[in-house]
Amino acid sequence: MPDQLNDLTPKIAIIGSGFAGISAAAYLAKKGYQVDVYEKNAEVGGRARQVTTENGYVFDMGPSWYWMPGVFEKFFADFGYTAADFYELELLDPGFSVVFAEDDALDIPADFEALCSVFESLEPGSAIKLKQFLEEAEFKYKVGMEKLVYKPGLSILEFADLDLIKGIFKLQVFTSFSDHVKKFFSHPKLIALMEFPVLFLGAMPEDTPALYSLMNYAGLKLGTWYPKGGFGTVIQAMRTVAEREGAVFHFNETVTNLKVEHKKATILSTNTISKKYEGIIAAADYHHVEEKILGSEYRNYDEKYWDQRILAPSSLIFYLGVTHRVPRIEHHNLFFDEDLKQHAYEIYKDPKWPSKPLFYVCCPSKTDPSVAPEGHENLFILMPLATNVEDTDALREDYFNLIMDRLEKYTGDPIRQHLDYKRSYCITDFISDYNSYKGNAYGLANTLMQTANLKPSLKNNKIENLFYAGQLTVPGPGVPPSIISGNVAAQQLIKYLNT
Template structure:
């Protein structure tokens, strides 16, 4: 019996955890090394005296991709003890003029909301926007999230090319929304979701309306116990297949044989060498190329690519329940466009920031002690600039992070008080903060960009860094900055692509299904039938048209 292939995975983020379980199921001997003392990367938890916070993602989107990952591993979310709670409404969106609108999966509620601001015709336009976003969503899942784009020619394959125009990659989300919504209010309400990709709605390709589509069509979900319970379940599944996790184990560099140009394993910071047939890197891609791999032109090129935004994130333990706030709250700046320009063009915190407030204890009481709330505030801001990045100052744009954190905190207090009446400042018992510098230090994120490389058109598909190194054999990548992109469900899909590529390269069978949707079939009632042709009505219609044409002809 031949010895099983070995793989070392660098990083225990979403991509590393999911890939470890998949490769172990396929028969590999898998070791995961992680610099931090916990798994999950940015999807880890923060705890404070009975309060629990999601450090990164606080809502679960595209639930089918999560279900698929577990089914591929011969289990289910439910079997692993993961309980998903539906958040309703999706969001409360607060505006500077005192108005607040709810976004919901409830079509009746959305009809009332849309018609209130855009009249009776507005709901028809909303449904048309949903139809377009539905195409963006379904086409992306089939032709992007399940396919690799390892060469430029992959974009020309017959199965994908006809769909490209329908994805509207050369128009912004803002311009697409403006075709359907007449008011500035609803254009803003249906475009702020581009921040999931770390991009401005005025720059993000129209394709990404799929994100708000999935919220409205499939709902927003929250894993009871915090987002990390999903990844913790994947860790347990992997361990059942034999995965070994080594936490608090930073990697010094990937070992590359100079003669064969093949990755042979990793050297740990301790000096220990772990040999392997395959190395899969789940660390931040720009960091990996510049710090873990031999110097190369690709490393310099990646460093020059546009990055996503960063965030100043506050985690507040409250001494009471804040009834004015719902589970998911979005506060939009009055000067909407300029606020994004401050982030993406000037790499600062906006003069008047838009921000997101999550109260996990509203949907999951275990997130806070009884009678109290846990509050997470995410204020998008620019990423660290080169030169003065490490010390938080840049002579050109004056990135004074201490001042910007103070500005962000005060802006949140003032905006929430004015728009909702809630006095947050008076009820905070403890504060924990993440800044671009701490994101960088804790998770090795290049420039502190929380969502990796940008997702502009020339940074996706075949233009995005590949899932396999172009020069070094046996070296693969998974994570936010590789294909297909950022976000937990997208990285889960990427894990399936990368591990499938490894198995294909080794001539091994993939022990999971391709992932196509299957209809439920119980009886003959579920068989697809042809649309019946009403012959009599068709003959009558044709006769009427003939007579009408005859009348018009004779009257000339």
């Protein structure tokens, strides 16, 4: 924490305490600014909030995949720490399991040579192709995660970088992800395995740039990790870093207005206070900030612009406490026992509740006994869903039973008869809790026309000292990009304040 803070020290307000907001707060506080973080909810974390039930379950409300550990380590290293100073990481083995049918599941081992053997057993010659595929993906990962994601996206000249220019064709920005995968693999299980991360990137595989095979490198080569205690431990660790640097968090404070004078945001008002600031970072929902806090006069984008954006999915989520251990499932389980393309079509092309949904089951109690009572199981079930569709209790219950029929058939376990906790979460909850545009869960889809400089700008073009961070601006959706987004927005605000 800086030694001297006084009335002359510039004051910065952060709206929202998700990964992007906390990241921005930490970097700004480290530079000596007085930083206040305003959070509308009662606890830190945004979508990564954690809920502890009266009967002893600890549920991560949102993120559950710990990929790209280097991004987390960079954040902590920038403040003189390592992740291990705050929480213990465990490499999951298998990293995850893909269920194709009642009697057909594919475990994805942590060991790469074992993974090659799995590929070879399904498609002779595919082990060599996997190595070639991941060599290309490694290049994209290193360029993407070390260079591209730290670009603020304010000028095309940012990409006048010799390494980027030399590697532009290898990055395959203009190649379809789906076509790219099929050049290497023909077995439907291998194609499904390689395409699954795209479902969460927010577009059909054929509409997603092959650049995003960097996700395959992250998942298959860098490994799938688990922070003991759940993702809530990561949020609390980042909050601790920000507070040690001097940032102050304010909860149950809904930001209602920004007063603008001479092209600068000068006074931030919440439901309880008004305070003067020299700079603002809006790490809440971008559309909400523009529509409800700024109003039309100071928006970057009108409603037509937002309505034409392609959003990543929303989700139907169930948090379940089970009074015994559930057989046959791993920590991460992808149920691909229905057609991926049909489900994706019903998210992106013909938005509606899916006819034959895929879904994901996370069971962290397989790894971490602290998240459930002894002998019990903690289940997080997620079904990707189109945004802006009807959300009713009846629909939630219908899909709960549809999903549980398949999960119980696979496990051979009557799970529904042994629940001592059940909670659902869907579109209306995302809107209520996070002011989420159209109830999206992940942000904007990573299509070619919504990549890098083509995303909503992190700078407000009409207010000089207002910047945006989070999943609706650069670099995009996901936990590591959100952490980076906070850093990038903070650096731009620092640059502005120093000019």
